[in-house]
Amino acid sequence: MRLAAALLLLTSLAVPSAYTSAAAKNVKVKVTLVSMELTENNHVGNEWYTAGYINDKEIKEGSSVVLDLKATESIKLKGYAEEQDKIPDKGEATSSIKVSDVTKPVTKAVKVTVTENRGRYSGNTATWKFTFKVQKQ
Numbered sequence: 731m732r733l734a735a736a737l738l739l740l741t742s743l744a745v746p747s748a749y750t751s752a753a754a755k756n757v758k759v760k761v762t763l764v765s766m767e768l769t770e771n772n773h774v775g776n777e778w779y780t781a782g783y784i785n786d787k788e789i790k791e792g793s794s795v796v797l798d799l800k801a802t803e804s805i806k807l808k809g810y811a812e813e814q815d816k817i818p819d820k821g822e823a824t825s826s827i828k829v830s831d832v833t834k835p836v837t838k839a840v841k842v843t844v845t846e847n848r849g850r851y852s853g854n855t856a857t858w859k860f861t862f863k864v865q866k867q
Contacts, residue, residue, distance in 0.1 A: 757799055759829060772855055778813060785797065807826065817847060843858075
């Protein structure tokens with residue numbers, strides 16, 4: 731009986747690896763930073779620095795990156811906006827998409843809000859919309 735239990739344990743450990751190797755196959759995903767658009771500005775500022783990030787790597791507007799990921803992984807999208815003055819106002823937001831959820835091209839918007847921190851317009855906000863397109867290759 732012990733020998734049968736030991737054999738059963740050994741085969742159960744060996745068999746799943748055959749199945750997990752197929753599930754662990756990498757998928758190529760193309761991610762594009764389509765646009766960075768100031769959608770609302772209530773007296774926050776006129777000079778801006780903006781940046782889009784894909785998996786923590788900066789990407790320029792209109793550019794794409796091809797990622798080689800496992801189906802179980804996620805893609806992290808981030809938008810960052812900073813109003814340029816003596817005391818800069820900053821905002822950032824993130825979103826993520828599971829690779830397994832990308833069955834057709836997906837457009838994802840990340841909304842970033844920047845709040846004025848000083849002066850007569852203190853508390854006012856500006857909103858940026860970062861639009862990303864995610865698709866399998």
